[in-house]
Amino acid sequence: MIRILHTADWQVGKPFGSFGPDQRGELRAERFAVVARIAALAKARGCHAVLVAGDAFDDNTISDREIVRTLEAMSGFSGPWILLPGNHDSALAVSVWSRIAVLTSQPGKWPQLIIADKPDIIELQDGQVAVLPAPLVRRHEVSDLTQWFDDAQTRPGAVRIGLAHGAVLGRLPEKAESLNPISDTRAVSAQLDYLALGDWHGFVEIAPRTVYSGTPEPDRYPANRPGHVVIVEIDGPGATPRIDAQATGRFVWKNMALSLNGDIAVLDDAMAQLPQPADTLINLALSGSVNLRERVALEERLKYWHSRLFDLRVKDDDLLDAPDEDDLAGIDVAGFVREAIELLRAKAADPSDPQREAASMALRMAYVEHRRLGGS
């Protein structure tokens, strides 16, 4: 029985540029941490090898420091690491792989690395396992690089495992299929016992014996089961592989849509459901309409959740301010201010008014200022 750990899309060095410096640093550091967790898992489960199906690194120009930290994180597993160049770290003339070759030529304790940068059979376990890699030597290929698997001659009795990075045709959203295509029948046509894939960041068994492990540490909001690696056990050639997806991620990236029609409590309710707010990144879309009192209160609650969550992004384009009479009474009861508020309110309520959005905010400002000045 052969046991391997299949993972992909670490994308070490991903910059997370839209985050603040502290968050950015933490997210980046977690990429090393998850690699260390993978190494520990592989060791704990007694895996014969770890297959990384591409995009271990986010870019071929990441710093040497990040490469070395990654290699150090991998050192927890002493077995072979078969690393496949993907579209982010394709085996170009000069790439992260050529730099790794230089770096690991220096004295030091390095993991057992097998860079699968050529379409050559890699044998493991004294030939019991034949890994057929389809490395990307360019970022994008329009042909199916796994084609050669069909004709690859392996040792009789060897378990045949394909290793590729790209989009399985006909099984993924159209956008994901445009480049680096992989036939969805490759596992069958090439008589593979298992086809370990990378590129799709969520765990999915997309075709028979054909599995995307997804990224071990989520880095996007789509809910496609990111944060896993796959432990695969194969009893022998032709045997059905046992596939076990193991959660490895720390951060939860979540899209959230809330409709606040007059009730901002739904925000607290939704947030309260989060098991680990401090490790959760929320992309929140708000809709509906609220009066100014609620809007101000909402801003305060959002501010609170900003501090509770690892990150909170709010899109409130679809959330309309609807000042009511009480709002106006709260802002002021008489005089020119009332006139002004009425004018702004009319603007904010008029969809054709180009200043509608500004008027809404102006109303909020007036309301906030009113409160700041000690109004009710």
Add this chain to the structure above:
Amino acid sequence: MLNIVGSAGPEMQLLSLSVLGFGALGDVTLPELQPGLNVIAGSNEAGKSTLLTALRAAFFHRHRSTTGVVKSFAPYNGTGRPEVTVGFSLGQQTYVLRKAFLQKAEAELSWNGGSLRGDAVEDKLAELLGFAHPKNTEPKLLEHQGTFGLLWVEQGRSPLGLDVGLGKNALTSSLEGEVGQILGGERGRAILGAAKALQDRFFTAALRQKADSPLRLAEDELAAFNDELKVLRERHSLYEQRLERLEQRRLTLAGYKKNDQERKEREALEAARQAADSIARLQDGVRESEFHASAAELALKQHVESLTQRTKLREELEQAKRAWQAASDALAELQEKHGQATADCEAKDAEVNSARDVVDKAEQAVEAAQNRQQQIALEKDVASLRQRSKDAGAIVEHLQELKRSATARPVNAAMLKEIEQAWSALREAQIRMSAAVPIAQFLPQAGNEVRDEEGALVAIDDGLPIGRQRTFFLQGFGQLLIRPGGGADEHSRRAEAARHEWQELIFKAGVASVEDARQRVLDQETTARSLAARQADLLRIAPDGIDALRHALTVAEGQLAALPVLEGPAEDWQTVQDARRSARENWASKEAARDGARRSLSGYNEKLIRAKADHEHRLDIKSDLQQRLEQSLAVMSDAELEKAVALAQRNEQEKRAIHQAQCRAVDNADPEANRLELQRAERAVAQLAKTLDDLLRDIHSLEGELRVEGASALGESITRVEGEIQTVCARIDRLRLEAEAARLLHSTLQDCQKAARDHWLAPIKSTVTPYLRLIQPDSALDFNDQTLEILSLHRGGVEEDFHRLSVGAREQIAVVTRLAMAELLVKAGNPASVILDDALVNTDEVRLARMHLALMKAAQTVQVIILTCRERDFAPLGVPIHRL
């Protein structure tokens, strides 16, 4: 002192005023101020303005204050403390206020049922009158005295307008009671201020974006990120280009290696080189066979040449023999002719010698005749020359004698004349002296003698003229002193002088007397004539001088002496010359004949020499040819020679055939094609090596550059900056919205406030209008809705700037506006009263009468106190007049 009089009428009324020791005012009391109009009159410097100052001090200055203004309250006489007591009513309550400043400052406010002292008084006053004390400064008229800053008007302020300034909030606050909440009250102003503050975060007063607005800062941040991104992308693009280039280089290199092109080219080069070596060997064979063929050809040529030479030698030998024989014959003929010519020539020589002898003799005869002829001529010349020389010598001697005579002490006519004049003067002086000078006649006794002063004997025979004092020694007598008189002395001196001059002249002329001088002049003239005559003779005999003449004589005598001594008569010259010519002609003829014979002989001599030489030359040629033929035959006979020629011909044909075969082999090897191929292969190998070297070097260089750049986290930086840009853009969107919202909020509030003010100003205008109509019929005022200042007056359809109106008009308008505002305030329930300190000093009588009406109108609602120095101006009002 406190004195409360009257009862509550309008909302606020001053009832009494008492001032003690306040500035220039000593002790002033106004005990009964009335509701409505009050006039307080006083002359200039009476203290009217100080009275108003005291009133303000009582209400608005803290009694404990020690500011400069409060210190100015101190009494001028320097004793005591300033003290003010005011009685006033407010609503239904009557108050008495007393304040003392500086020393032992005190404050007391009392009313029915209560009183306050100290600082509590100040707070109570602020509450009652609706003003606010400043924190740490003096109360300012327009900021801290509520509506009283507007309504109590100091002297000179009225023409300035309302002068509301910073006190407008107090005024508007007070007026808002009348106009309700249109202005939004304090809250509205606060929100407007807050909105302005929000707007000010982003915009300048001119609504331009501020340099330090958060939006501008974010935009600057975005620009910086964009710049950074641009640089990073450029670097990344360069990185990608290099990467692409590296890939291409590697592919190119791999292509070369895959095709094994270097090996192929090297093999092609080797093959070309081997072919070239083969061709080189063939070419060597060609050159060798060519050499052999050429050598055979040369040998053949040599044998053929030898054969040809031998035939030619034989022919030449025959010719040489024939020529030698001809030369021998010609030589013999010439030798005979030469002998004949020699004999003829010898005969001719003898004839010439004979003729020559004849000529010599004739020449001697001619020479002898010539010599005799010359001797005779010379002898004649010598004789002539001798005679002329002799004559010339005599003339020369004579001339020398004449010259000596002429040059010895010459006396010319001028000297003669001078001598004659001196003689004549001497004679005249002697005559005059003799007539004047006494004559001493000494007649000594025998034996005695007379001597003069110098001891010389004096002749005693004749009388001795005494021209001067003289002393004589008379023997036997002694001395005799004679002193002549009567001018004798002068005459004697003149005579002596004349004599002295005469003697000098004749001495100089070398004559003894005048006659002698005259004779000398005559002799000299005679000698000069003789001299000229003799010199003419000499010139005729010896034109070139006697020395030339003597030299010619010497030469002629020498020539004559050089001639041989010939005697006898001279032969006939013509005869001897004819004989000599005849002899010479004959001699010449003989010589010509002899020369002809000699030339003929010479010609034969030359021909004979040439003939001999030719003969010898022919003989040499013949011998040489004969010898060469013999030598050639000795080497190889004719038969042997012909056999060698045939053999050489065969050898040459064989060698030529071999050479041609070699040439064909070379041609078949195509050396040009081989050369080109070799050249191509060499270049191809070199170029390929260079290409591969360049590729490798380029690859290594690119790999190095890319390794360095690749480790710089370029892609990561780009993604990070893109993220930053995304974040900043979102922030900018948010800030833009905030900025627009702030501006919208502020502008909307401002617009609404303006509209409210326009609405709010309406009651002010409506209240002012009846007052204004009293002084300016059919007119209206415009106010600044922010400051409430009077802007302009509309009169007869024309808008006039308030500040361009006359001083009188301004003070009238400002006063009636204050009266109207006071009425408005009172109607709104606010405490108000009006005090005018000489506020209408620029108003003419007609307008003053109209102003009286306005004052009376206002007095129906509000208390009006008029401080004036012109009592009679306000007497028509019919109200009590308080005098200071």
